[in-house]
Amino acid sequence: MEKQDILDFANMVFSMEYGSIDFEELYPKAYAKECCHFPVHHTIEEDGKIRALLDVYPVTLRLSGTEMSIRAAYIGTVAVHPRHRGKGYMTQLMERAERDARDQGFDLMLVDGDRHRYRSYGFEKAGVKCSFNVRLGNIWNRCRELYPQEMLCAPQYGFEEIDGESAYLPVLFSLYQRRNVTARIKENFFPCLKSNLAVTYAVLEDGHPAGYINLSGDEKNILEFELKDSAFIPRMICDFMEGMGLNELGVSVGMDETEKLEQLEGASDYYNLSMSHQMKLLQPEKVLEFLAAWRGKYDTRVINAEAINKLWRELEADDMEKISLLTTCHCYMELQKGENSRLKGIPAEWLPLPFFLPDGDAF
Numbered sequence: 001m002e003k004q005d006i007l008d009f010a011n012m013v014f015s016m017e018y019g020s021i022d023f024e025e026l027y028p029k030a031y032a033k034e035c036c037h038f039p040v041h042h043t044i045e046e047d048g049k050i051r052a053l054l055d056v057y058p059v060t061l062r063l064s065g066t067e068m069s070i071r072a073a074y075i076g077t078v079a080v081h082p083r084h085r086g087k088g089y090m091t092q093l094m095e096r097a098e099r100d101a102r103d104q105g106f107d108l109m110l111v112d113g114d115r116h117r118y119r120s121y122g123f124e125k126a127g128v129k130c131s132f133n134v135r136l137g138n139i140w141n142r143c144r145e146l147y148p149q150e151m152l153c154a155p156q157y158g159f160e161e162i163d164g165e166s167a168y169l170p171v172l173f174s175l176y177q178r179r180n181v182t183a184r185i186k187e188n189f190f191p192c193l194k195s196n197l198a199v200t201y202a203v204l205e206d207g208h209p210a211g212y213i214n215l216s217g218d219e220k221n222i223l224e225f226e227l228k229d230s231a232f233i234p235r236m237i238c239d240f241m242e243g244m245g246l247n248e249l250g251v252s253v254g255m256d257e258t259e260k261l262e263q264l265e266g267a268s269d270y271y272n273l274s275m276s277h278q279m280k281l282l283q284p285e286k287v288l289e290f291l292a293a294w295r296g297k298y299d300t301r302v303i304n305a306e307a308i309n310k311l312w313r314e315l316e317a318d319d320m321e322k323i324s325l326l327t328t329c330h331c332y333m334e335l336q337k338g339e340n341s342r343l344k345g346i347p348a349e350w351l352p353l354p355f356f357l358p359d360g361d362a363f
Helices: 003-018 089-103 115-119 136-146 169-176 186-193 230-244 258-267 284-295 305-318
Strands: 040-046 049-063 069-080 108-111 128-135 158-161 199-205 208-215 221-227 248-254 270-275 278-281
Touching (some): 003 049, 003 069, 049 284, 069 284, 115 278, 221 230, 230 258, 278 284
Antiparallel strands (some): 049 069, 108 278, 128 270, 158 199, 208 221
């Protein structure tokens, strides 16, 4: 089946439900002609025509400062023709995708979407996203608390919308690589930032790149950002909101982004926690070791990985439901947070292991 036929089918099904959709524009990292990683297409056909589709996009997660990595099969673009639903096509494709992921040596599978829809296939929510609501008046007051008056007389940062040819990209990619976990390479860094019609701005200080902002297509949310000096996050966001004429803005960060959390907590009107992504472990011990090491990058909680692995083996031997137990309070941990912890006073998630990927890494 030709790639264009697959795209035409996906565009048709999703456009019927959500309005005009163009997947090549929506996910250029996977569907644009110049993309680096092509998804694996799983289809069901009748009379030579596609009736159901499920794509799998390969993602390699790398833990900074280590040689540790895990490979994820990210499920997306799940579509069944409206007149051919109820035939079990989705179940067939999910089973086929899992068999293929296991054969290809993937460590876990990821999916975003309706929790109860995918729970029946062994997926469960994993990880936490923190979403801040920032109002211009509040962040201005915070800037007055943090910075000398002479620094507030004129904007400190400028902003320039960038494209795939921008000379700033090498610097911006190096800032992205400071994250605890990365999922992009240099070649697909910018296509990932274009996911879901997002727009990226270089943050300029004295004409030089000092960070970037990945803004949702509706200009309501910062999906991802980096700044060389985290102490000036409130000032940077304040300058951005004023420059864009925004009175209110959402900002999403993962629980491992502690410096951002500390700055945003003091500058926001309110925040909320929500669970992020859904996963199914194919190589549980390897994934849990990776997640425990990830948590060690930013928190003082000690994860009893041996107990988790023992629990997994017992459940596996009994052929019981296991993924939901591993992603809830049944995971063993100890809280060793001292009075001087950098995390004191900021929100903490209710799961013992982290997992959050920005929109640019999702599929």
